[in-house]
Amino acid sequence: MPRHQREPLREIEPQSVPQPLSQPSSSYHSLQAKLQQRSLKRTRNSSRRDENNQRLAYEADNESPRKKRSRIVKVRRKKTEHKCKRPRATNSECLILGAGNFSFPNAFVEKEQEKKHLGFGESVTATELLKPEQLHSPIYAKCTKNLQRHGVQLKFGVDARYIHRQFRGRRFPKIHFNFPHDGKSYNERTLPTMLADFFASASKLQLVGDRIYMALPKIEGDPGKNNYYKGYAYGVYDAARYSRYRLVKKRQFGEKRYPGYQHEMTTEYKSAEVAENAREYIFEKTTLTPINILHSWPKPIDYRVYDRNYRCLPEIMTDSDSSDDEEYENKTDQKEHQYAKRLRM
Numbered sequence: 652m653p654r655h656q657r658e659p660l661r662e663i664e665p666q667s668v669p670q671p672l673s674q675p676s677s678s679y680h681s682l683q684a685k686l687q688q689r690s691l692k693r694t695r696n697s698s699r700r701d702e703n704n705q706r707l708a709y710e711a712d713n714e715s716p717r718k719k720r721s722r723i724v725k726v727r728r729k730k731t732e733h734k735c736k737r738p739r740a741t742n743s744e745c746l747i748l749g750a751g752n753f754s755f756p757n758a759f760v761e762k763e764q765e766k767k768h769l770g771f772g773e774s775v776t777a778t779e780l781l782k783p784e785q786l787h788s789p790i791y792a793k794c795t796k797n798l799q800r801h802g803v804q805l806k807f808g809v810d811a812r813y814i815h816r817q818f819r820g821r822r823f824p825k826i827h828f829n830f831p832h833d834g835k836s837y838n839e840r841t842l843p844t845m846l847a848d849f850f851a852s853a854s855k856l857q858l859v860g861d862r863i864y865m866a867l868p869k870i871e872g873d874p875g876k877n878n879y880y881k882g883y884a885y886g887v888y889d890a891a892r893y894s895r896y897r898l899v900k901k902r903q904f905g906e907k908r909y910p911g912y913q914h915e916m917t918t919e920y921k922s923a924e925v926a927e928n929a930r931e932y933i934f935e936k937t938t939l940t941p942i943n944i945l946h947s948w949p950k951p952i953d954y955r956v957y958d959r960n961y962r963c964l965p966e967i968m969t970d971s972d973s974s975d976d977e978e979y980e981n982k983t984d985q986k987e988h989q990y991a992k993r994l995r996m
């Protein structure tokens with residue numbers, strides 16, 4: 652169609668044009684009021700913060716060095732508090748691993764209860780790798796029944812290599828793992844890795860000064876064979892050292908010390924000849940590095956197998972020591988006390 656013949660533009664209908672608001676709506680008013688309130692609050696808060704900062708700066712300039720130190724400690728503790736997953740328990744919590752027929756926890760609780768207090772059993776957790784249906788020892792039922800009577804917590808399917816996962820957030824100042832053995836031949840050398848994993852896992856549930864108790868066989872009058880077990884078969888010195896544990900004590904272990912205890916092999920329900928004459932080795936968690944432990948007392952003994960040296964547990968002359976842990980417990984009691992005092996500061 653030619654231009655001049657085009658239809659004239661139609662006028663827009665007046666009702667379709669949006670009309671300006673003559674009066675702001677009530678919701679507009681309330682929004683405005685809210686924004687005003689918020690900005691007022693913000694300025695009030697910032698002025699309060701400024702005042703606070705000024706006061707702190709003034710106090711920091713005028714405070715004594717002692718007060719300053721305690722303030723810094725408090726601030727640091729507050730900052731790290733939420734990161735600290737490990738609660739500080741009392742020093743009596745005790746974990747027993749690989750309990751087998753449960754005769755050791757039974758004898759241990761009976762003995763300690765006599766010395767300490769009724770209800771001691773409640774602070775003990777006794778565990779075993781196998782499930783109850785896999786345990787057929789003739790004394791198992793009697794021992795577990797007695798342990799339950801004493802309030803001991805029993806757990807099954809607990810692998811010593813992963814206790815940091817199973818007991819996350821708990822602290823055990825004492826962990827017992829007697830005659831650790833997976834049922835394989837010593838020559839397969841599966842125990843050194845198992846023990847290394849165990850020490851690494853246990854160190855996550857312990858603090859410096861906490862202890863691991865491990866009964867191991869001792870062959871009297873045959874140092875070669877003895878070193879074969881400790882160095883080559885178990886590799887316990889290096890396993891402990893790499894997780895910053897140091898051997899602090901060695902003492903007699905057996906039925907005489909724990910009346911009612913009966914050692915049993917992993918695969919058979921009878922005691923092994925090598926376990927007849929055993930020693931309990933006590934390892935303590937330190938702040939020392941593995942290399943420092945190696946160069947400090949007591950020094951390990953080297954045992955050579957096929958041109959390779961294996962580190963054996965050092966000979967420390969505490970065999971005849973029959974003392975229990977009173978001295979250590981008094982020390983840890985004091986430590987706990989000091990720690991609690993520092994927290995209250």
Ligand SMILES: C[S@@+](CC[C@H](N)C(=O)[O-])C[C@H]1O[C@@H](n2cnc3c(N)ncnc32)[C@H](O)[C@@H]1O
Binds near residue numbers: 750755
């Ligand atoms: C030689 S028996 C000693 C049993 C008991 N401690 C005693 O003194 O009679 C070794 C025990 O360690 C357990 N065990 C083996 N491997 C384990 C692991 N990775 N974690 C926990 N326990 C384990 C076995 O199930 C067995 O009960």
